[in-house]
Amino acid sequence: MLLRLPGTYPAQGDTRLLTRTLVDLDLADGRDVLDVCTGGGALALAAARAGARSVTAVDLSFRSVLTARANAVLAGVPVDVRRGDLFAPVRGRRFDLVLANPPYVPAATDRLPRHGPGRSWDAGLDGRAVLDRICDDVHRVLAPGGQLLLTQSVLADADRTVERMGAAGLQARVVARAPEPFGPVMRRRAELLRSRGLLLPDQDHEELVVVRAELPDAAEVRRVA
Incomplete structure (x- = not known):
């Protein structure tokens, strides 16, 4: 059970799916790990417990930072x-x-919230305001041979995530999927998403995915070349 200050994103199905994938693939042991958009720190703690050599967590929210520090x-x-x-x-x-x-x-709207809990989930009209930035820039913080595990909904176009990471020089693919019943946010937003054709008329769940991407090391690039 994690401590959670008001306004901090609670660990939900996406957090659990990414944690299971991290553990199943055994990617943290002995490695330096960065957890971005950490919220209350659930993934950072999971990496530390899985044997990471070091764990760094980042969040834009001051409350989330305080919460993650307290949970650690x-x-x-x-x-x-x-x-x-x-x-x-x-x-x-x-x-x-x-x-x-x-x-x-x-x-x-494409206008992102500057304050409040909505900052933890609102991501612009197509849901990609933050996803695209991660796809484009994560190679700058990955060591050669380093990997990324990212979770998202298919409503925000997982294929586009894989393609965009490929364009940035990473080898990416979807490695895990799980259905997730709508929570309060998605129930409130369901009619809007139906009006855009993103949901079926009677749909009451979304599919979550985990994308795994790797930055090839120099030796591998030379072999391929």
């Missing part, structure tokens, strides 16, 4: 929690593994 202390695991926008707080560093559970819910 309560769990007795070392996590360096920093406040900032995605990769800015770790500029110049490289990680073996990056975890990301970013906002991905399509919204009524």
